[in-house]
Amino acid sequence: MTDPVITATNLTVRYTIGHGLLTKKAYLNAVDDVSLSIDKGSFFGLVGESGSGKTTLGRALLRAAPITAGEVIYRDDEVRYDLRALSKQQMKDYRKRAQLIFQDPYAALSPRMTVRDIIAEPLEVMGLTRTREETDARVREIAAKCRLNLEHLRRFPHAFSGGQRQRISIARALVSGPRFVVADESVAALDVSIQADVLNLLKAIQRDMGISFLFISHDLSVVAHVCDHVAVMYLGQLVETAPTRALFARPRHPYTSALLSAIPSLDPDDAGNAQKLEGEIPSPADPPPGCKFNSRCPFARERCRLEAPALRELAPDHFGACHFSEEFDFSRGGATGSAKGLQQA
């Protein structure tokens, strides 16, 4: 945590819901008081179920969602921006430095533009190149990095498979030379063999170009393989953040542990005896009091319904938001045993 590219402090994104004439205004905190920092050159994973606020958080860090409260600081070798106080000029500049890769490579590319034009568009819109030759050179360079050849550049997106399309969207996101990229479920729509290919490409780009990634995914096994740091989100809040290895070796929050044990094992003899989560994620418009996870937590006690736990450092660089992190071992296998022990107690 020495040299962060992004530092968010108490970040909240609030949306207004149900503002009819007669109904009372209600609010929903899609992102609720989140603090995190992403190191330079890091591959930072963000996981959670749908509705947990991952995408909103990612977009807030790009200033593509409104920041209601808190602070987000972006910093690289050249500039330091406070995202809530960007001038128009700074905003334009930030768009070059921070980019987004979308989930669905079929929806993200215009069917009426050639691949060359798709990749060149950000350069032209942002005015990064002066001549057509310069643009072409830049497009060719970035296309090569994403393993697209010159032949590909003349074609239209419909001629490409899902994996190739995703490489095109990656090239488009990288062409402006960003320092920070949010990849939002960028492999979720792909077949496993293509998924592996795209993940390897993203890792290579992170290493070679020194770009920091926020990698949003619901798939913990993918995150485990590519990310060096992981944050777990539930109902708009971070419940745990740690270096990947530490998180998977010993999850300190029961939600992380439940997510881990829900991954279907490749071993047919491993008859998922681990703890399963009951029910579904509650509506963020009406979160449970106390710890937001208490309605589904097998370990929940009276205190969890009254008092919201704060994110605290439980081991070096390992943060968790659970009242009972020290008391119970949430790691796989041990979880069921402790839960039973708790009921007896």
Add this chain to the structure above:
Amino acid sequence: MTTPLISVKDLTIRFRTDEGLITAVEDVSFDILPGQVMGLVGESGSGKSVTAKALMQLNAGNTRYDPASKILLDRPEREPLDVLSLKRDRDLRVVRGGAISMIFQEPMASFAPAITVGEQMVEQLLIHTAMSRVQAKALSIEMLDRVGIPDAGRRFGQYAFEFSGGMRQRAMIAMALSTKPRLLIADEPTTALDVTIQAQVIDLMKDLVSDFGMAILFITHDLGVIAQTADKVAVMYLGRIVEKGTVRQVIKTPLHPYTQGLLNALPKINDLEAELTPVPGDIPSPLDRPPGCVFNTRCPVAIAGVCTTQVPRYSEGEGGRKVACHLVERHQAEAVAT
């Protein structure tokens, strides 16, 4: 020997398109026994959904089934019924929603948005059974309750958009099972769901198999889901079954290079050090099917002059295991020779 509930023999399916005749499925054969769960895995474009839909003749109007193809459905006390011989929609009702039900990946797209979930459940019961409306409603509510939907009586009167994703998929399952089908086709039923909800739906389906004794054809691209649900599995590539066997055989000791490739590409939570190795190249267009073994263009161990020209036969292994690969065939021949 138990009679298979459904027996697919030499199924070949082509689509007539503007660009010519496209082969989507070629020489596919498999049996499913009563109470058995069979997984069908493969990448998009491998023909798994087309195969499954053929069991109910749900493919589009431009579909051509090869005359030699047979899909035999076992009937009590009678000769097996060849599903592909049925031409009229009226005759197909015995199969569609009768002997076979299907659930889909996107439950929101499968329910009519302007009719209550309950009304849709009742409607199909009135078509397929001799029940009265009152009985149909009672059964529908009972089924909703059975799949774990809380407050089933109230949910019965709601619309699909009022349900969450997981609940919609449960309702879909309840609806598919209420006619007591003997085979349930589940086409990527958990793909759109979160892992936690996926785990719940998988548990539910396992319970239902043991309670109702029906068979399931489970289509998915997720080998982990297959490992946790299926008894046996067939791996499809470009319209052909390249390997089939029990789940344990295929996942623990994959023999076909494609199955091996799929497993190597999969991130494994227990082994974070393992490199992710993609299967090289892209799946060829069905308009441009490679001659010989369909996988030869991406196969790391293809034998020049053999795999590119001859279609591999199935080599038999222990326990009914089958693999279509020239290399496996050679190894077996060498093992016999020595």
